[in-house]
Amino acid sequence: MPVENKAIRHEDEDVPRRTFFKILIAALNGLIGLAFAIPGAGYILTPLLQKREGSWMEIGRVNDFPEENVAKAVFRYVDTTSYAHEEKQNFAWVRRQADGQVVAFSPKCTHMGCNVSWNAVTAQFECPCHGGRYDAQGNVIAGPPPRPLERYATKIENDFVLIQHRVS
Numbered sequence: 781m782p783v784e785n786k787a788i789r790h791e792d793e794d795v796p797r798r799t800f801f802k803i804l805i806a807a808l809n810g811l812i813g814l815a816f817a818i819p820g821a822g823y824i825l826t827p828l829l830q831k832r833e834g835s836w837m838e839i840g841r842v843n844d845f846p847e848e849n850v851a852k853a854v855f856r857y858v859d860t861t862s863y864a865h866e867e868k869q870n871f872a873w874v875r876r877q878a879d880g881q882v883v884a885f886s887p888k889c890t891h892m893g894c895n896v897s898w899n900a901v902t903a904q905f906e907c908p909c910h911g912g913r914y915d916a917q918g919n920v921i922a923g924p925p926p927r928p929l930e931r932y933a934t935k936i937e938n939d940f941v942l943i944q945h946r947v948s
């Protein structure tokens with residue numbers, strides 16, 4: 781009888797040790813998983829979290845844009861939000877005002893993002909999707925757009941017009 785009791789007591793002592801090793805192995809597996817996951821998550825999330833300053837780019841000489849008129853300015857930029865850093869093309873509607881200031885509008889309608897076109901006869905930006913219309917200053921005059929056309933920051937340097945392109 782005493783032998784049996786000793787054997788039973790020995791098995792009882794192994795249970796906490798086994799539990800301890802199971803927990804230890806699970807913790808080590810978790811640490812190894814984290815060691816692989818953290819760099820991967822950083823690689824994926826870093827471009828998304830970077831502040832997008834937008835780069836300045838030349839879109840033409842000042843005289844390329846007739847005074848008191850609106851002209852299309854096409855430009856290329858590198859999209860740093862994609863991992864491949866693709867080169868893309870976009871355009872702005874540019875208006876040179878009588879006071880010499882240059883205003884550059886984003887072509888994206890503020891309703892649902894269709895590209896607006898400039899109608900020189902009516903002097904309005906027109907959206908082909910749902911009939912949105914904007915005046916020459918980009919203010920909404922008809923249709924569903926909730927706010928004026930967005931504007932790029934602009935400046936003139938050495939007779940060239942530059943816009944600050946932000947990738948959204």
Ligand code: FES
Pocket residue numbers: 889890891892893894907908909910911912923924925
């Ligand atoms: S997207 Fe321009 S009016 Fe709807």
